[in-house]
Amino acid sequence: MQPEISLKATGRSRRRMLVNKLFEGSSILAAALAIAVLAVVIWSVGSRGVSAINLDFFLKGPSSSFFGGGGGIAPAFVGSFLLVAIAVAFALPVGVLSAIYVSEFAPAAIGRQVRLWLDVLNGFPSIVIGIFVFALAVKVKVPLLGIGHHQSAVAGGFALSVIMLPLIARSTMEVLRLVPNHLREASYALGVSKWQTVLRVVLPTSFGGILTGTTLAVARAAGETAPLLFTCALAGQVVDWNPTHSVMSLPLTIFEYSESADPSQHAQAWAAAFVLIVFVLVTSLVSRLLLDRSRRKLGLAR
Amino acid sequence: MEAASIPAGRLRSTRRFGDRVGDVVFYGVSALATLLGVGVVAAIAWRVIVGAWPAIKVFHLAFLWHNVWNANLNEFGARDLIIGTLVTSFGAMLLSTPLSVAIGLFLSELAPPAVRTPVGALVDMLAAVPSVVIGLWGIYVLAPFDANHVQPAIHSVLGWIPIFGGDPHTESTVFTAIVVLTIMTIPITSSICRELFLGVPTELEEGAIGLGATRWEMVKTVVVPSVRAGVVAAVILGLGRALGEAIAVTQVIGNFIPLHLAIFNPGDTIASRLANQYQGAITNLQISSLIYLALVLLVIEFLVNVAAQRVVKRFEFQRTGAD
Numbered sequence: 001m002q003p004e005i006s007l008k009a010t011g012r013s014r015r016r017m018l019v020n021k022l023f024e025g026s027s028i029l030a031a032a033l034a035i036a037v038l039a040v041v042i043w044s045v046g047s048r049g050v051s052a053i054n055l056d057f058f059l060k061g062p063s064s065s066f067f068g069g070g071g072g073i074a075p076a077f078v079g080s081f082l083l084v085a086i087a088v089a090f091a092l093p094v095g096v097l098s099a100i101y102v103s104e105f106a107p108a109a110i111g112r113q114v115r116l117w118l119d120v121l122n123g124f125p126s127i128v129i130g131i132f133v134f135a136l137a138v139k140v141k142v143p144l145l146g147i148g149h150h151q152s153a154v155a156g157g158f159a160l161s162v163i164m165l166p167l168i169a170r171s172t173m174e175v176l177r178l179v180p181n182h183l184r185e186a187s188y189a190l191g192v193s194k195w196q197t198v199l200r201v202v203l204p205t206s207f208g209g210i211l212t213g214t215t216l217a218v219a220r221a222a223g224e225t226a227p228l229l230f231t232c233a234l235a236g237q238v239v240d241w242n243p244t245h246s247v248m249s250l251p252l253t254i255f256e257y258s259e260s261a262d263p264s265q266h267a268q269a270w271a272a273a274f275v276l277i278v279f280v281l282v283t284s285l286v287s288r289l290l291l292d293r294s295r296r297k298l299g300l301a302r
Numbered sequence: 303m304e305a306a307s308i309p310a311g312r313l314r315s316t317r318r319f320g321d322r323v324g325d326v327v328f329y330g331v332s333a334l335a336t337l338l339g340v341g342v343v344a345a346i347a348w349r350v351i352v353g354a355w356p357a358i359k360v361f362h363l364a365f366l367w368h369n370v371w372n373a374n375l376n377e378f379g380a381r382d383l384i385i386g387t388l389v390t391s392f393g394a395m396l397l398s399t400p401l402s403v404a405i406g407l408f409l410s411e412l413a414p415p416a417v418r419t420p421v422g423a424l425v426d427m428l429a430a431v432p433s434v435v436i437g438l439w440g441i442y443v444l445a446p447f448d449a450n451h452v453q454p455a456i457h458s459v460l461g462w463i464p465i466f467g468g469d470p471h472t473e474s475t476v477f478t479a480i481v482v483l484t485i486m487t488i489p490i491t492s493s494i495c496r497e498l499f500l501g502v503p504t505e506l507e508e509g510a511i512g513l514g515a516t517r518w519e520m521v522k523t524v525v526v527p528s529v530r531a532g533v534v535a536a537v538i539l540g541l542g543r544a545l546g547e548a549i550a551v552t553q554v555i556g557n558f559i560p561l562h563l564a565i566f567n568p569g570d571t572i573a574s575r576l577a578n579q580y581q582g583a584i585t586n587l588q589i590s591s592l593i594y595l596a597l598v599l600l601v602i603e604f605l606v607n608v609a610a611q612r613v614v615k616r617f618e619f620q621r622t623g624a625d
Contacts, residue, residue, distance in 0.1 A: 020516035027412055030404035031421055034492070037485055038428045044443045045435060097335030105329055106336070116611075117340045123539075123607050124346065124600070125546025127576050131596045132346040135353040162346075165339055193321035195328035223432025225549045229577055251434045251549075258438045258553060266442070273435045284430040288423070 042277065049274030052267040062237045073272055075239045079153065079247030080222060083232065086157025086243060087164055087221050092214060094161075095168030096203075103176040104198055115173070122166035127226040133159040134230035151246040156232025163224055164217040171213025175206040175294070208294035215287035219280045225251035250276050350600060353593035356586065365594060371575075378591035380572065380598055387571040387602070390476060390551065391544040394483035399537050402488050406495025407521055411507075422496065429489035437553030440482045445473045445554055453477060453566050468564035474556030476569040482550050487540035494536035498529040531613050538610040545603055548573035572599045 009017055060072040098118075102111040137155045179202050187197040203210075228249055235246040250272055257269035361368065361378065368379025409422050449471050457470035502525050510520040526533070556568025557578050572595050579592055 016516050016519070020518040023518035023521065024412060027404045027408035030401045031408040031413075031425070033401065034405055034428060034488055035421065035424050038424055038431070040443070041431060041436065041439050044439055048442075094335045094339050097332045098339045101329075101332035101336040105332060114336055114340055117343050120604075120607055121339075121343050121346075123542050123546075123603060124343075125548065125573055125603060127546065127548035127573050128350065128596045128600055128603075129346065131353075131576065131593055132349050135349045135593060136345070162342055165342065169339060193318075193325055195324040196321070198328065219430060223430075223434065225432070225434040226573075226577060229548075251432060254434045254438055255549060255553070258434075258441055269438055273438050276432055277435050280430050280432060281427055285423070285427065288426075 042281075045270060045273050045277055048267070048270035050271070052271035053274065057268070057271055061239060073248070073250075073253050073268060075235070075237060075248040076250045076253040076272065078239050078241065079232075079235065080250040082153050082241065082243060082247055083157045083160055083228070083249055084218055084222050086154060087160035088214065088218065090158055090161035091164035091168055091217070095165050096172050096210060099169050099172035099176055100198055100202075102173055104194070104202065115170070118166040118169050121162070122170070125226070126163055126224055127229070129162045130159050130227040130230045133162070133227065138231060151230075151232050151234055153232055153243040153245065153247045156228045156246075156249070157243070159227035159231045160221040160224060163227060164214075164221050167217040167220060168210075168214055171216065171291075172206070172210050175209030175213065176202060178209070179205045206294075208290060212287040212291040212294065215283055216291075219283040219287070223251055223276055223280050225255050228252050347600070350593055350597050354590060354597045357590035357594040360587065361591070361594070365591075366598065373585065373588050376585065376587050378588070378594075380595055383570055383572045383575050383595065384598065384602075386476070386555075386569045387545060387573070387599070389565070390479045390483055390555070390569070390571055391541055393476075393480035393565065394487055394544045395537060395541050397480065397484040398487045398491060398540060401484070402491035402536070402540070403495055403526075403533065405488065405492040406499050407525070409492075409496045410499035411517065411521060411525065422493070425489050425492055427489075428485070429493075433486065433547060433550040434553075436482060436486060437550035440478060440550060440554040444481060445475075445478045448475065448478050448481065449473045457566065464563055465565055468566035470566045472556075472566055472568065474554060474558075474568045476555060476565040476567065479551045479555040479569070479571070479574075480565065482554055483544040483547060486547060486550065487544050490543055491536045491540040494539065495533055498532040498536070499525055502528050531616055535610045535613045538606055538613065542603055542606045542610070545606065546573055546599065548577040552577040572596075572602075 057072040058077065059074050061075050062071045062073065098114065102114050106114065133155055137158065138151055183201050183205060184197055187201045188194075192200070228251065232246050232249065233252055235248045237248065240247050254269045254272045254276065257265040257272070260266065260269075357365065357378065365378065365380050366384065367381045368377075369381040370377045370379050371383075372378075405425060409418050409425075413421060453470035453472075453475065456466055457468075460466040461470075506524050506528065507520055510524045511517075515523065551571055552574035555570060555574055557570050557574060558568035576592060576595055576599075579588075
């Protein structure tokens with residue numbers, strides 16, 4: 001009779017398996033930790049924020065009574081909308097046009113340089129961008145336009161557009177690269193000029209991708225606080241649609257209320273954070289899904 | 303033969319006038335937009351240098367190692383802020399690098415596809431949370447938790463090392479800022495790591511497994527070494543984010559300038575100082591000093607970016623060299 005061979009690992013192989021288990025366990029733990037942090041952040045914002053959300057919160061301005069309580073942050077919603085709209089108005093045309101230049105006109109070497117500098121811009125700290133706009137538009141008088149020399153929604157929106165520009169330009173470049181070349185060639189073969197090919201063939205094909213890239217940039221810009229500190233922070237507490245005035249905004253309201261001594265403002269900060277986080281997460285999630293879809297569509301078309 | 307006799311000039315003129323003008327105009331407009339976009343980088347650098355110039359003229363480079371920030375005396379120096387920036391950012395890197403690499407490995411090597419996609423999306427979602435929200439959470443949830451549980455625990459074990467000294471029950475601390483920055487850099491670094499690890503050729507991994515290696519040995523001997531430089535670049539990109547983060551840090555760090563070498567004390571960083579001075583800056587010299595501070599931050603960021611580019615280039619060279 002043969003002696004039984006034990007299948008239980010011993011000695012060296014046992015140690016190797018233990019080390020492997022340790023590695024697998026700690027990897028799983030690390031991923032679980034990251035998700036747990038996300039869950040805890042969302043849960044604490046949600047559980048503290050929901051209680052302060054009511055109709056007044058969306059429709060009224062901050063209460064002016066000294067003892068606080070009540071009121072809402074309607075001016076911040078309007079202001080954030082205004083700021084992001086201005087930012088899109090600046091960043092979208094410049095971003096899309098420069099992506100068109102890189103992918104349709106420029107030689108590869110210039111394209112590489114443009115990408116590099118857009119990445120550098122993307123790496124700039126957002127607070128420095130705020131200070132740049134402060135030094136450019138807030139300190140300097142621009143008498144004809146009526147902007148400048150004071151903080152304004154235009155200055156804040158411009159600062160946000162500098163944040164958005166590299167995001168929009170890079171994502172548009174990526175989508176334009178996915179447009180199949182035979183579509184362009186078919187258009188040229190029909191005698192269509194280059195600019196019409198770009199406007200009528202390339203852009204419509206990549207429209208979905210550009211839209212989702214822009215939405216991601218909007219989600220990012222809507223949550224940015226630092227660029228607004230120097231450019232659009234000293235605002236009145238009423239709903240103000242005038243872009244040459246400084247306006248309240250959602251992130252800055254959270255920032256200021258979070259350091260306030262008044263507990264009712266803490267509750268409003270949590271509520272505003274809840275609205276902001278829901279907006280940002282839903283937009284970025286939806287646009288990511290759309291981006292995957294349009295990428296797949298273009299990938300199949302090739 | 304007929305076609306050959308048509309003069310070249312006529313062929314050109316068959317293009318409609320509008321098309322020719324349109325092409326030129328469209329080229330011009332898009333080139334101009336590109337110039338504008340790239341020009342912003344130069345404009346930022348130029349504007350910041352010009353704005354900082356009055357302070358540069360007064361303080362020269364001594365600004366970098368002088369450590370007074372007193373608006374009444376009109377004396378400004380950045381030493382402790384620079385040190386605070388480096389301590390918080392590198393501290394965050396120490397925590398986030400192993401975690402990010404582990405998450406990248408989990409998502410690329412261990413997790414089945416059905417787990418990989420949702421978990422990857424959730425980690426990416428962490429990157430989308432606005433910094434002001436992380437900061438708010440940091441003040442009211444993380445900081446008390448740190449002060450009551452984490453910091454005393456670390457202090458009781460490692461308190462004999464000066465850097466873990468101080469009063470561990472303080473709420474606004476450098477340590478909490480480090481944790482906040484860790485949370486903010488993990489999604490950046492880990493998603494790049496995941497892409498890098500996924501790019502490692504399957505044959506290499508299967509070869510290692512086929513030779514009897516465990517998954518850990520495969521990771522240690524094949525996966526990580528083949529993308530080591532890329533991992534370094536990913537860590538440096540995360541570092542760039544940590545260096546420049548202003549809002550979340552200023553909310554939790556306590557904005558306290560005198561330098562302590564212990565991380566359980568309040569502190570300050572360049573970006574955080576910029577963020578909390580936005581309403582207080584009155585004199586021209588103070589404003590200029592703040593812009594000088596921004597310039598210092600920009601130079602640090604720039605050096606980090608250049609380092610990342612260089613490492614990536616070396617990495618690409620290695621890859622093509624090996625093929």
